[in-house]
Amino acid sequence: MLLSGCSGRHNWLSSAGEEAQTIEPLFWTVVAGAALIWTLVVGAAVFAHRAEAKPHREQQARRFIIWGGAVLPTVVVGALLIWGLFILRDLVADEGDLTVRVDGERWWWRVIYETPEGEVFTANEIRMPLGKTTLFRLTADDVIHSFWVPAMGGKMDMIPGRETKLTLTPTKLGSWGGLCAEYCGGAHALMRFDAVVMEPEAFDAWLQNESSPARITEGDPGWEVFLDEGCGACHTLRGTEAVGQVGPDLTHLASRERLGAGIYDMTPENMARWITDLDAMKPDIDMPAYPYLSGDRLDALVSFLMSLK
Ligand code: HEC
Ligand SMILES: [Cu+2]
Numbered sequence: 001m002l003l004s005g006c007s008g009r010h011n012w013l014s015s016a017g018e019e020a021q022t023i024e025p026l027f028w029t030v031v032a033g034a035a036l037i038w039t040l041v042v043g044a045a046v047f048a049h050r051a052e053a054k055p056h057r058e059q060q061a062r063r064f065i066i067w068g069g070a071v072l073p074t075v076v077v078g079a080l081l082i083w084g085l086f087i088l089r090d091l092v093a094d095e096g097d098l099t100v101r102v103d104g105e106r107w108w109w110r111v112i113y114e115t116p117e118g119e120v121f122t123a124n125e126i127r128m129p130l131g132k133t134t135l136f137r138l139t140a141d142d143v144i145h146s147f148w149v150p151a152m153g154g155k156m157d158m159i160p161g162r163e164t165k166l167t168l169t170p171t172k173l174g175s176w177g178g179l180c181a182e183y184c185g186g187a188h189a190l191m192r193f194d195a196v197v198m199e200p201e202a203f204d205a206w207l208q209n210e211s212s213p214a215r216i217t218e219g220d221p222g223w224e225v226f227l228d229e230g231c232g233a234c235h236t237l238r239g240t241e242a243v244g245q246v247g248p249d250l251t252h253l254a255s256r257e258r259l260g261a262g263i264y265d266m267t268p269e270n271m272a273r274w275i276t277d278l279d280a281m282k283p284d285i286d287m288p289a290y291p292y293l294s295g296d297r298l299d300a301l302v303s304f305l306m307s308l309k
Helices: 018-050 058-091 200-211 221-228 268-276 295-306
Strands: 098-105 108-115 118-123 125-129 134-140 145-148 156-158 164-168 174-180 192-198
Touching: 018 058, 058 164, 098 125, 098 145, 098 156, 108 125, 108 200, 118 200, 125 134, 125 200, 134 145, 134 156, 156 164, 192 200, 221 295, 268 295
Parallel strands: 098 134, 125 192
Antiparallel strands: 098 108, 108 118, 134 164, 145 156, 145 174, 174 192
16 A cells, blocks of 8 residues: 555655755655664564563663653754754745735635736646746635645645745656545535646746637527526636636636646547536546536537537
8 A cells, every 4th residue: 555655646756846856855865764773672672571670770771761761852853953944944935936815625626827817717737837936825715624745845834824835846757646634514526736847948838828718609509508508607708708717617617637736638428428427437526417407418518518618
C-alpha cells in the first residue's frame, strides 16, 4: 500500500516544482535520521536484553538519560524546526509572476486568474506556465479545505474568512494531480483538480481563450435545453444570461481535461452520466440530477456542453 504512492501524477517525490525540490532534502534527512535513531534504539534494546546484568553507577545512567533522552531530541527537533521554517518562508512568498485566486467550495474549486486586463474565471483546473512562479491566494467558502499539488510542493490550508498564500514554480511539463487535503465532508475524496504545466506561449494562448466569452451558436438546441432546465441558475456562461454562482463556471468547460473536479475524463459519455446519473458519479453534491433527461434533449445538451471550448 505504501509503495503504491511512489508513482503517478500524485507522487510528491517526483519533484515537478522548485518548491518540492526545497522540501525533498528535508524529507530524506528525516528518513535517514529516523532510520539511524531507530537502529540505535533497537540495537540498545537488544543489547540490554542480551547483556548480563551488571551493577552500574547511577550518575552514569542519569547522564545517559539527560543527553540521550533530552538534549539530543531537543537539538534534533529544534534544528529540523528551524530548517522547516526557512522552507516555509520560501513557500509563502508574497509575489509571483502571476496571481491566481482559488476558493475552496464543497466539493470543487473556484479559480480566478488575475490578469492586467481583469479577472478570468474558471474552475476545477489550474494551468501554470513552465518556469514561472505562480502565487496562489487561497480562501474557502464554507469549511476548511486544503490545497495540495503533491508533485509541486507544500500543501496549504484554505480557511473561511482568511487568505493564505502559496507559491508554485513548475519545472516539468505535464498534467499533475491536485487534491483537497483536509477532510471537508461528503465528497471530500472526490474533490480534486488537474495542475497543468504548459510552455509560456501555450499558456498565454490558453488564458486568452479562457478570458473570452462563451461561444454559443444562436438556436443551438442544447443551449435551449440548458436554459429550460435552469442550469443557468447555478452556472455561469460568460457573456450570456446564465450568471449563476452556486456551481463552477462552465464558459470553457470542455477545455478542461477532466470533469467533476478532476475525477472523470472529459468525454460525452461521462458528461451524459453526470447529468442523468449524478448520484453514481459524485454522491451528495450540491447539484440536482436530471434522470428524466434522455434521447434528443440529452444528446443536444451533451454536445452543447462538449462544444464549450
Ligand atoms: C442547484 C445548483 C445547480 C444546478 C441547477 C445545476 N448545477 Fe451543475 N453543478 C452545481 C455544483 C454545485 C457543481 C459542482 C459539484 C461538485 O463537483 O461538487 C456542479 C457541477 C457541474 C458540472 C461539472 C463542472 C466541472 O468543472 O467539471 C457540469 C458539467 C454541470 N454542473 C452541468 C450542469 C447542467 C448541464 C445543469 C442543468 C441541466 C446543471 N449543472 C444544473 C450546481 C448546479
Ligand atoms: Cu475540500
